[in-house]
Each structure stands twice: as structure tokens, then as C-alpha cells.
Amino acid sequence: QVQLLESGGGLVQAGGSLRLSCAASGSIFSIYAMGWYRQAPGKQRELVAAITSGGSTNYADSVKGRFTISRDNAKNTVYLQMNSLKPEDTAVYYCNALSGGDYWGQGTQVTVSS
Numbered sequence: 572q573v574q575l576l577e578s579g580g581g582l583v584q585a586g587g588s589l590r591l592s593c594a595a596s597g598s599i600f601s602i603y604a605m606g607w608y609r610q611a612p613g614k615q616r617e618l619v620a621a622i623t624s625g626g627s628t629n630y631a632d633s634v635k636g637r638f639t640i641s642r643d644n645a646k647n648t649v650y651l652q653m654n655s656l657k658p659e660d661t662a663v664y665y666c667n668a669l670s671g672g673d674y675w676g677q678g679t680q681v682t683v684s685s
Contacts, residue, residue, distance in 0.1 A: 573597045573674040575666045580679030583656055587683070591651040593666030593676060601670040605649045607640065609662035609681075616665070620651060634660075656683045 579591040595602060606621030606629075620640035621629045628640055639652045649666065661683050666676035 573599065573602060573668050573670050573672070575668055575674055575676035577664070577666045577676040577679040580664060580681045582682045582684065585656060585658055585683055585685050587656050588652070588654045589656065589681060590653065591664055591666075591679060591681075593649045593651075595647045595649070595668060598670060599647050602668050604669045605642070606667045606669075607649075607651045608665045608667055609660075610665070610678075611659075611662040614662075619664070621667075622649065653681070656681075658683045658685045 574596045576594045577591060579589060581589060583589055604621055604623045607619040608616050609619050610616040619631050619634055620638055622640045622642055630638060637655045642649045660681060662681060663678040664681050665678045668674040
């Protein structure tokens with residue numbers, strides 16, 4: 572079992588920045604990839620960014636050049652640095668871990684005002 576705890580969401584003006592954190596606990600040795608997804612009202616959940624245990628990263632086209640995913644292995648934490656935020660980035664952001672099973676955090680709200 573893997574537990575994920577997200578933090579860092581909030582309200583920011585367009586053009587601003589936020590950093591989301593996702594702390595993993597439990598069977599973390601078995602995690603081979605972690606990612607951030609988001610879901611806006613009335614829309615499907617979509618992948619924002621992912622990072623593998625080997626350090627490879629993947630981004631949605633809509634966030635390339637603005638968002639950066641990174642990890643701190645010593646703290647078992649994955650981060651999502653979000654810069655140049657746009658109103659269309661408004662969503663609930665979820666942390667995900669792949670570890671034999673598919674694990675999700677509780678979600679954190681990000682609201683970008685215009």
C-alpha cells in the first residue's frame with residue numbers, strides 16, 4: 572500500500588506561480604512512476620506531468636515550458652512547479668503513484684484568476 576499526501580494548492584492570479592508537493596509513504600520502494608493529474612469541472616481527469624524512478628519525465632503539451640516535475644528521493648516527495656499560470660489551469664490536482672497498484676492522493680485545488 573502507498574499513501575500520498577498533497578499540499579500547495581491555492582488561489583493565484585494569472586501569470587503567478589505555485590508549487591505542489593506530494594509526499595509518499597508506505598511501500599514506497601515499489602513505486603516506479605509518479606505523476607500529477609488534474610480535473611476541471613465537467614472535464615475528464617488528464618495527465619499533467621509524470622516522472623519515472625529512472626528520472627524520465629513527460630508533460631502534457633498544454634503545460635510544457637511552464638510546469639516542471641521533480642522529486643526528492645530523500646524525502647519521498649514529488650513536486651510540481653507551476654509557472655506562468657493561466658485561468659485554464661484551474662482544476663483539482665491529484666498525485667498518482669504506480670506501484671503494482673494505482674494510488675491516488677486526495678487532491679488539492681488550484682484556482683487561477685484572470
